[in-house]
Amino acid sequence: MNAKTMSADPKGVDSGPHFMDGDHALAEGALAAGCRFFAGYPITPSTETFERFAERAPEVGAMFIQMEDELSAIAANIGAVGNLRRDPFAMTPFCGYNMGDYFQHWFSMGDKLGAKAPRIFYVNWFRKSPDGKWLWPGYSENSRVLKWMCDRVSGKVGARETPIGLLPQEGELDLTGLSIPAQDFAELMRVDVQAFKAEVPDVEKHFNRFGDRLPARLAAQLKLLVQRLG
Secondary structure: OOOOOOOEOOOOOEOOOOOOOHHHHHHHHHHHOOOOEEEEOOOOOOHHHHHHHHHHHHHHOOEEEEOOOHHHHHHHHHOOOOOOOOOHHHOHHHOOOOHHHHHHHHHHHHHHHHHHOOOOOOOOOOOEOOOOOEOOOOHHHHHHHHHHHHHHHOOOOOOEEEOOEEEOOOOOOOOOOOOOOHHHHHHHHOOOHHHHHHHHHHHHHHHHOOHHHOOHHHHHHHHHHHHHHO
């Protein structure tokens, strides 16, 4: 509920301190920050935000579109559903500043933390065999990989170098009690160089979006990856 009559600047955007419902505040804050497009779906608990923006959009020259479901709303904001997204956690439409600066922020954090920075591991749990069967047995066995990560950080196990990074050495991933066919495990550990090469142009296209705001270290890492892939 509004605690007092709200004032508006000449552009119709509310300014100054106000007391209001939190969902309404989300809509007003977005408008005050310059948001002029909203593709939404009226779903609890955000229905009030949806309704507020629909009401206020014509007053400030914004565009409001009601979508039929969550997927269509996502598609309107960030692109077609099912397309591969290269931004972290699909953050681009929700980041309040340039994504190139967002990337640099984490480089700066790593520099400050130094040796205390957390280690980063990449896992693809969803590899499939040529006939479409899952190669890894499932979530209940993921702790085996996590154990290898912990052992790696503590220096208890080594790793083998590959073009895309360091992978477990043979015998160092605990498979006790599992019956994974040898050919399936070999495929899990295989680095498909050609597949990674095919990804490079799309990564370059993604990086080009950020122009001179892209951290030089990201561009350098991509260049090194290309060299390692051969």
